[in-house]
Amino acid sequence: MxxxxxxxxxxxxxxxxxxxxxxxxxxxxxxxxxxxxxxxxxxxxxxxxxxxxxxxxxxxxxxxxxxxxxxxxxxxxxxxxxxxxxxxxxxxxxxxxxxxxxQGKVLGRPRMPAQKTQAIRSALEAGGQSLRRIAADHRVGLGTVQRMKASMPG
Structure with a gap:
């Protein structure tokens, strides 16, 4: 404890x-x-x-x-x-x-590369795949994909 x-x-x-x-x-x-x-x-x-x-x-x-x-x-x-x-x-x-x-150091977790972000957004927009599948294909957590989907319009 x-x-x-x-x-x-x-x-x-x-x-x-x-x-x-x-x-x-x-x-x-x-x-x-x-x-x-x-x-x-x-x-x-x-x-x-x-x-x-x-x-x-x-x-x-x-x-x-x-x-x-x-x-x-x-x-x-x-x-x-x-x-x-x-x-x-x-x-x-x-x-x-x-x-x-x-000293100008950036704290926290590094941002996801823009290419990966765009690839995940494209997969979400295309549909046809589960969120788990998209997360596994792009090697990110399910929560990451869920947050991205929630932030997308529509």
Whole structure:
């Protein structure tokens, strides 16, 4: 599980909590606090949810047991530092992107060659082939062909 993702996009974490609610285990062992999340609010919510279920939490790298008051305090402090680290990473990435832009570098995926774009448009206009066939023939994704078709008039 990545700690950078929001709780909404973490199905493995949801499954873990469902299994915890079903009492399939009594302790969650995690490698590090940053594997759980980098938002203090999410970490505290997670810890409260786990505690309400009567499940313990052990963080291996920190040697931290959340069932003690000292462990809970340390868990929350580690969450603050994980959130800080996440902010620093984002800041460095944004600075790198801005530096690249200022140097005139074109960011993102290269555009499809005009010849290929025209060939796909011609195939779409001619009809008689499925979108999947056109995508396979031109070695592009189905989504690319679908977007091109949607952008065509008529």
């Amino acid at each position: 990545s700690g950078a993702k929001s709780r909404m996009s973490r199905p493995a974490l949801d499954k873990l909590l469902k299994d915890a609610a079903r009492r399939r285990f009594d302790l969650i062992a995690c490698w590090s606090v940053d594997r759980l999340g980098r938002s203090v609010r999410d970490l505290i919510d997670f810890l409260q949810e786990v505690r309400a279920l009567g499940i313990g939490l052990y963080l291996h790298q920190q040697g931290l047991d959340s069932s003690t008051p000292a462990g809970t305090a340390m868990f929350q402090m580690l969450g603050v530092f994980a959130e800080f680290e996440r902010a620093l990473i984002r800041e460095r990435v944004m600075a790198g992107l801005n530096r690249a832009r200022s």
